[in-house]
Amino acid sequence: MKRYILKNLILGSLALFLFGACSDILEEKPHDFYEPGYFKTEQGVLQGLTSHYANLRNMYGQAYFYNACQTGTDEATYAQSADGNFRDHDLSGVGIINPNSSRSDVLWNNSFSDINTASGIIENGAAVGVATSLIAESKFFRGMDYFLLVQTFGGVPLDLGSGELKFNSTPSRSSVRNTVPEVYTKAVFPDLLAAVNELPDAPRLTGTATKTLARLILAKAYLTYGWWLENPNDIPTYPATTRTDPDGHDAQWYFQKAYDIALEGINNPGSYGLEEYFYDVNLGSNDRNKELMLYADHTESSEFYNGGSLSFGSGGAPDNFAGWMVTWNYTAIRSKNSSGDPVSSVQREANQFLGRPWTRMAPPIEVFTNTFADKINDSRYDGTFTTIFRGNWNLNGTGLTNVTTLFNANGLAVQAGDPILTFLNDEPSTPIVYPSGQGDSGIGAGVLPGRSDYVISPNGISRIVYPGFWKLGPYRTDNAGGLGQPNAGSTRPFPIAKFSEFYFVAAEAAVKGATGSMTARNLINVIRARAGKWRFDNNGNMSKIQDNSTTMTSATPSVITIDYILGERSREFFGEGYRWYDLVRTQRWNALAGSYSIGGANYGNHTPQTFTRTIEPYHYLRPIPQGQIDGMVSTAAEKEAYQNPGYNN
Numbered sequence: 330m331k332r333y334i335l336k337n338l339i340l341g342s343l344a345l346f347l348f349g350a351c352s353d354i355l356e357e358k359p360h361d362f363y364e365p366g367y368f369k370t371e372q373g374v375l376q377g378l379t380s381h382y383a384n385l386r387n388m389y390g391q392a393y394f395y396n397a398c399q400t401g402t403d404e405a406t407y408a409q410s411a412d413g414n415f416r417d418h419d420l421s422g423v424g425i426i427n428p429n430s431s432r433s434d435v436l437w438n439n440s441f442s443d444i445n446t447a448s449g450i451i452e453n454g455a456a457v458g459v460a461t462s463l464i465a466e467s468k469f470f471r472g473m474d475y476f477l478l479v480q481t482f483g484g485v486p487l488d489l490g491s492g493e494l495k496f497n498s499t500p501s502r503s504s505v506r507n508t509v510p511e512v513y514t515k516a517v518f519p520d521l522l523a524a525v526n527e528l529p530d531a532p533r534l535t536g537t538a539t540k541t542l543a544r545l546i547l548a549k550a551y552l553t554y555g556w557w558l559e560n561p562n563d564i565p566t567y568p569a570t571t572r573t574d575p576d577g578h579d580a581q582w583y584f585q586k587a588y589d590i591a592l593e594g595i596n597n598p599g600s601y602g603l604e605e606y607f608y609d610v611n612l613g614s615n616d617r618n619k620e621l622m623l624y625a626d627h628t629e630s631s632e633f634y635n636g637g638s639l640s641f642g643s644g645g646a647p648d649n650f651a652g653w654m655v656t657w658n659y660t661a662i663r664s665k666n667s668s669g670d671p672v673s674s675v676q677r678e679a680n681q682f683l684g685r686p687w688t689r690m691a692p693p694i695e696v697f698t699n700t701f702a703d704k705i706n707d708s709r710y711d712g713t714f715t716t717i718f719r720g721n722w723n724l725n726g727t728g729l730t731n732v733t734t735l736f737n738a739n740g741l742a743v744q745a746g747d748p749i750l751t752f753l754n755d756e757p758s759t760p761i762v763y764p765s766g767q768g769d770s771g772i773g774a775g776v777l778p779g780r781s782d783y784v785i786s787p788n789g790i791s792r793i794v795y796p797g798f799w800k801l802g803p804y805r806t807d808n809a810g811g812l813g814q815p816n817a818g819s820t821r822p823f824p825i826a827k828f829s830e831f832y833f834v835a836a837e838a839a840v841k842g843a844t845g846s847m848t849a850r851n852l853i854n855v856i857r858a859r860a861g862k863w864r865f866d867n868n869g870n871m872s873k874i875q876d877n878s879t880t881m882t883s884a885t886p887s888v889i890t891i892d893y894i895l896g897e898r899s900r901e902f903f904g905e906g907y908r909w910y911d912l913v914r915t916q917r918w919n920a921l922a923g924s925y926s927i928g929g930a931n932y933g934n935h936t937p938q939t940f941t942r943t944i945e946p947y948h949y950l951r952p953i954p955q956g957q958i959d960g961m962v963s964t965a966a967e968k969e970a971y972q973n974p975g976y977n978n
Contacts, residue, residue: 390649390823465527472520555583588843613804624822648818652801663771679813681802715797741781773933791928947975
């Protein structure tokens with residue numbers, strides 16, 4: 330059995346590029362292109378299935394789509410080196426989202442070709458002898474693609490040129506958007522229901538779709554549509570339509586369905602389940618664990634199956650380079666040698682704590698003071714961030730391999746592996762002495778009496794220096810005692826769906842009135858109990874056998890609110906691309922992310938500033954990409970009507 334299913338194929342016809350420019354068609358390499366009749370062969374269908382999984386890498390781990398899912402939420406703002414793409418998404422007065430700058434175009438430009446491939450397989454698979462369970466994988470992907478699209482853009486086209494949900498082999502430059510209820514009831518729900526019924530319990534290959542995975546996406550779709558029908562804050566939709574369900578169900582019916590399907594997933598896990606410790610969920614050496622149900626896969630064993638270079642990242646898909654965006658330039662940290670000269674004590678390394686720095690996105694201070702306020706009992710802070718940067722100047726290739734000792738904060742000696750910079754859990758009782766600029770640390774970090782490590786407190790976090798993102802850091806086994814390949818895209822799988830989310834979906838539905846065998850508090854406490862269990866102090870780099878489950882579950886409120894669930898979701902899935910969708914679904918974007926605080930963009934700036942975001946109702950939908958509008962053969966009025974309101978000027 331092959332472990333990876335990664336070969337990147339372009340399948341179908343010219344119609345796969347219906348929503349792209351004509352130049353995209355001409356630039357395709359002949360050996361990567363297959364004409365429509367190929368779907369009428371068993372080999373064509375099977376390779377089409379493979380292309381679904383390869384297509385995941387064009388979106389998940391793609392840093393600019395990642396930006397669209399994170400920046401502007403309570404989890405991320407723009408960092409010191411951010412360009413317009415990141416500043417525009419922040420909505421804090423330094424840019425504005427428009428049809429040219431919105432990086433949700435990555436989703437639009439990659440989803441419709443995948444949908445058309447799925448339609449070709451669904452129409453032709455049975456006739457060429459392909460098993461129903463395999464065809465169900467295409468139903469899953471078409472349902473998931475449409476679910477992503479309808480959340481992001483509102484109503485989208487179901488007809489790509491040959492009829493609704495039909496495989497299109499005729500190039501077309503016209504398009505009509507369906508309404509949100511039509512997308513859900515004609516595409517999302519039927520495809521995902523079929524996938525639940527027809528997919529196997531166990532994956533046919535490592536990482537392929539299963540019944541349990543389909544249940545999760547279906548439960549999320551029911552939950553999201555229930556919120557859409559309820560529309561508590563009167564957010565507009567587009568194309569304009571009444572908030573009524575064609576099947577006659579109300580929001581409460583969908584919340585109950587979300588709860589029921591999520592409980593089915595929990596009670597019938599198949600080959601999935603919760604890891605015993607949160608630390609193990611995101612540990613590089615434990616990738617593809619039982620909790621991770623869908624991911625955009627990569628590997629260090631083969632550039633072909635990795636989808637990109639193993640030594641240098643391109644800064645584009647299909648590389649997994651999202652983690653670069655939230656990695657600041659820690660290589661600017663300086664210690665002194667025995668002669669008093671500054672040297673780089675923390676060098677760029679392909680290590681989960683480090684990786685390639687780009688400094689495009691930064692977490693606001695409230696992430697550390699509010700979201701992860703409990704850093705003692707709850708293991709998720711330690712299992713999410715790099716808070717201690719350790720000396721690695723002794724590794725092969727640094728030029729300092731024979732240097733045993735450097736001198737750091739307060740002129741004190743440090744050895745390789747010792748902390749060079751520490752982000753403190755809380756504000757210390759003794760005030761930190763910060764320099765006015767870069768200082769001896771090179772990055773404006775402060776000192777505390779008797780400590781050899783430089784320190785920064787939560788209120789000292791800025792757009793240029795902030796805790797690292799261990800969760801998405803690279804993991805390689807081929808570093809051979811050196812720094813490895815830190816400039817390559819990550820060879821780790823990028824997570825898309827986790828078993829743990831069943832508990833959050835069911836709990837959210839319960840808060841919205843669904844009933845069953847588990848209350849919202851019961852469900853959330855399964856996750857919180859796990860979060861209280863430690864087997865390793867990640868940043869302390871030592872074993873830590875501690876069970877704070879009782880403390881964690883006792884602290885859970887008796888009455889669970891949506892904001893509490895959103896806080897728990899952030900602690901569990903921080904920085905994984907969920908957040909914009911979570912805040913838009915629940916219509917809590919303005920309330921939870923309307924303002925934030927962070928220090929400035931210069932070293933030594935540790936004075937928090939408060940920033941206010943202008944989040945308008947129309948921002949709850951992303952703009953249709955300008956390339957789509959320009960490529961349509963339509964009148965100016967028709968093009969204007971095609972675009973989501975608020976984005977035409």
